[in-house]
Amino acid sequence: MIYNSFDDTGLLKVLRFLKTHNTEYLSGQDLSDVLRISRVAVWKHIKKIQTLGYTVESKQKEGYKLTKNSDLLLPWEIISGLKTKMLGQEAYYFDSIDSTQSQALKMANESKNNGTIVIAEKQTGGRGRSGRKWISPKGGIWFSIILHPKFDISNTTLFPIAASLALSNAIEKTCSVSTELKWPNDLTIMGKKLAGMLVDASFESNKIENLILGVGINFDVNTKEIEKILKKTPNYYGVSSLNEQKNKCKPIELIQSFLSELEQVYEELNSNQTNKIISKWTKKSSTIGKKIEIDTNDGKITGEAIKIDNDGGLLIKDKGKTHKVIAGDVIHRSK
Numbered sequence: 608m609i610y611n612s613f614d615d616t617g618l619l620k621v622l623r624f625l626k627t628h629n630t631e632y633l634s635g636q637d638l639s640d641v642l643r644i645s646r647v648a649v650w651k652h653i654k655k656i657q658t659l660g661y662t663v664e665s666k667q668k669e670g671y672k673l674t675k676n677s678d679l680l681l682p683w684e685i686i687s688g689l690k691t692k693m694l695g696q697e698a699y700y701f702d703s704i705d706s707t708q709s710q711a712l713k714m715a716n717e718s719k720n721n722g723t724i725v726i727a728e729k730q731t732g733g734r735g736r737s738g739r740k741w742i743s744p745k746g747g748i749w750f751s752i753i754l755h756p757k758f759d760i761s762n763t764t765l766f767p768i769a770a771s772l773a774l775s776n777a778i779e780k781t782c783s784v785s786t787e788l789k790w791p792n793d794l795t796i797m798g799k800k801l802a803g804m805l806v807d808a809s810f811e812s813n814k815i816e817n818l819i820l821g822v823g824i825n826f827d828v829n830t831k832e833i834e835k836i837l838k839k840t841p842n843y844y845g846v847s848s849l850n851e852q853k854n855k856c857k858p859i860e861l862i863q864s865f866l867s868e869l870e871q872v873y874e875e876l877n878s879n880q881t882n883k884i885i886s887k888w889t890k891k892s893s894t895i896g897k898k899i900e901i902d903t904n905d906g907k908i909t910g911e912a913i914k915i916d917n918d919g920g921l922l923i924k925d926k927g928k929t930h931k932v933i934a935g936d937v938i939h940r941s942k
């Protein structure tokens with residue numbers, strides 16, 4: 608099942624009408640007359656709308672009434688009430704897909720719109736960093752965003768860091784939950800992984816052609832089950848999920864807020880305000896100031912994480928020597 612934000616189908620016409628008249632019952636005949644579709648078509652659309660998670664009550668002789676919205680991340684729900692100028696203004700929804708990241712990569716050359724978002728209810732081949740698997744059952748928020756940035760190529764490595772800051776801000780504003788940022792771009796709660804990000808970049812003549820940002824948020828997943836699967840894999844340090852927190856929030860509102868926050872950091876990168884991003888990221892970071900261990904291509908580095916550089920690289924001090932690491936998995940050793 609695939610939906611997008613721009614096809615105006617019969618189903619959407621019926622849904623829109625039900626939404627704008629949700630205080631009254633509408634007869635099948637009225638819907639059929641106003642929307643100029645057959646009564647059978649009206650009935651089929653209502654059935655479909657119900658399977659999409661909306662509650663439509665039906666009363667004999669009176670008709671249909673929409674009493675509850677869907678919690679699915681449907682494209683028209685994301686777009687309605689979205690406060691961004693460009694991010695997320697075009698959306699695709701899949702109930703199941705191998706990976707939104709692979710799908711977005713395929714679409715990147717056609718979709719010239721900045722900020723097209725590809726969302727899936729579940730992924731069967733979710734991809735994590737360093738070629739790892741990303742477990743993506745129903746209940747999580749899994750999406751990828753296609754960008755054609757104008758910012759300087761030197762800001763590419765800072766982008767995922769900025770995106771993790773944007774997500775942390777969105778979770779705080781929408782769900783009233785504080786998260787820590789673990790270098791480079793993991794979000795954690797009490798040291799356990801809540802969300803991760805992946806960026807696939809392509810370049811042409813020293814310019815960024817596409818950046819595909821993949822975001823995975825454990826929103827309402829069974830952490831014990833995921834921990835069982837991941838326990839023996841590299842970079843495993845526990846799994847957390849937003850539903851384990853007291854405060855409840857709606858996934859749609861969280862995505863909308865993230866898109867607004869991402870647009871803000873994106874504009875900051877466009878105007879080279881990298882210091883602003885770095886200082887806000889550092890305030891939320893659980894890595895800076897810690898004794899850490901990190902595996903790099905040149906071997907293991909142990910030391911104290913002192914700060915991140917202008918390009919997002921991590922500076923580590925060990926016995927008076929400072930090392931800079933651009934990519935890798937960090938293990939926190941002490942407070």
Ligand code: BTN
Nearest residue numbers: 706708733734735736803821823
């Ligand atoms: C990580 O290893 O921390 C990055 C995880 C990124 C997962 C997201 S889920 C949506 C998008 N599609 C994928 O296949 N991966 C990313």
